[in-house]
Amino acid sequence: MFQRFVRTLLYSFKSLLLHKLRAGLAVLGILIGVTAVIWLVALGEGVSYQAQQQIKELGATNIILKSVKPSASSSSGRSFIVEYGLTREDYDRILEGVPTIERAVPMREITSTVRAGTREADVNLIGCTAAWFDINSLSGARGRILTDRDIEERQNIAVIAAETAESLFGYEDPLGKTIEIAANNRVDVYLVVGQTKSRMPSASIGSSLEGRDYNQDVYIPLSTFRSRIGDQVVTSRTGSMEGELVELSQITVTVGDLSQVDDASDIIEILLEKYHGSKGDFSVTIPMELLKQAEMLRMMFNVLLVVIAGISLFVGGIGIMNIMLATVTERTREIGVRRAMGASQTDIIEQFLAETMVLSGLGGIAGVVCGFLCRPANFGVLWVIENWLPEIWRSLPPTIQQLQPIIAPWSIIAAFCISVGVGVVFGLYPARRAALMDPIEALRHE
């Protein structure tokens, strides 16, 4: 049975060789369709992989709470100081109120100017605890990172990020040097105890979470932040004064298990709403929800791509059908002879179906081979844009610049099966036409 199948395919191949160009064009049609499926899916997977990585970096078991400055109209009083956001009481209430909580990491952040000797850098000044480094995958490149003891001792020490170190100290070792941090119109001197490794900035995810550049940070103990700078931060900007009173900029809550995220976030939202009312001065971001949304989006994207690619396969199928119809007409006499020699209608159907399957199968295999060229092709295109069209390159979003297509195994299998399926479907009509021909008419055909 199998042997016979192989034999039929071999014969089909042989008779297709009689019209190489024609067969080649039919194969090309399928090839393009199959390649399109694989490439489009690979690009889609690549994009969504990036998004998922970013979300996973946030931690799927995390719930991220941020202080949000209310819009100007709703700011209370005539005071130029706006009081808003998460409080230390919120922090304590969350720790007590959420039973599944593993930890909550508080953080306070302002923008500030830091000086070392004559050099100066605009930085994000972050008051944090030891866990901050952990949840953001920050590790030390030199010296050490902040520890629990630093929080207790409330000393003027700082860990600086890679770019901050470079702009303040060039390529000198910053360890043991001092920096001056200006805030609230006073300047404090801090001892640099460590420097973090540089880290890819996280891109923004949808509209719910802005990206974060970890390379221009200065980290000091949260307790030091509170005693040296305080909750109220005033900045003078071109004459006018602006101020905010914020206890905590962010609290990152971690629960033990994925299944606890939903409940925990509900409790937190209820808790916070009770004390913040309708001020709208905080936001809750749930990476797991984002992950689900991204997954949804990816699926929808894939469906769309498969539809597009399916259309091109359909067109390829029409090409095959066209060629098979021509072949059948051309070989009418041969069909008559075979019928006279004892071929049944089924035999004739098999013969022509095998030919279409060889055509579409070859197209499928060639398409899969071209499918694997997706990465080099993508790399080549990006390289050309980066080196020859730098203007266009700069205007591309980082998602595209760093795009790495991921070839999905299922897309290869699906594309190949669909191509053979297309061959069968589009070959059926010409084959049936051949089989139903009147043998005598066929024999008489010129």
Added chain:
Amino acid sequence: MELAGQIDDLHKYYYLGNQVVKALRGVTAEFPGGDFVAIMGSSGSGKSTLLNVLGGLDRPTSGRYVIAGNDVSTLTDHELSAIRNKLIGFIFQSYNLISQFTVLENIRMPLSYRPDRPPMTREDIDWCTELALQVGLGDRLDHRPHQLSGGQQQRVAIARALVNGPAIILADEPTGNLDSSTSAEIIEILNRLNAEGRTIIMVTHEPEIAREAKRQIYMKDGLIAGDGIFPG
């Protein structure tokens, strides 16, 4: 003697629009096994039509046709195809070889439609070579039809018709495209096959060729006008 085939009041009509062409109008005949029949008659008298029905390539509009004990009207396409394959060898005026196949491939083609479609074996190939040898083409196995003369092509067609060892050979003007000496060679082969015990039914226009057969049937306007043993 056992009957190779029997036809009874056979009609074959072609419907062209509202016009009816009556190619056969009630033909009755018997073909004993081992017979050698020449069918003669003017052009359009229904000779080819009769032969196609006898070969199971065409189905009559009405009437009975029994071949080797099977009533053709009750057979499915598959069964009828099997009978064509096993029992009947066709030889055509225009040879009808498959042009992209070699001599050997043409000869062995009917083997691929044997019952249950068994794969080709070494013995099968040897047998095809042997047949080519018998018709005098042992040195042309790898040639293609267009590299052969008409007589040679017809011999290939005869070898192809013989490959499944058919009991009946149907030949529609097998010498129609050949000169007289080549025709004589073909007829000699047919005579030999008849001597082996095969039934041969042959359509021809040439009386000298028809004379070689044991029996002649004359057709006129879709009917048998005369049936006789030669010389008689």
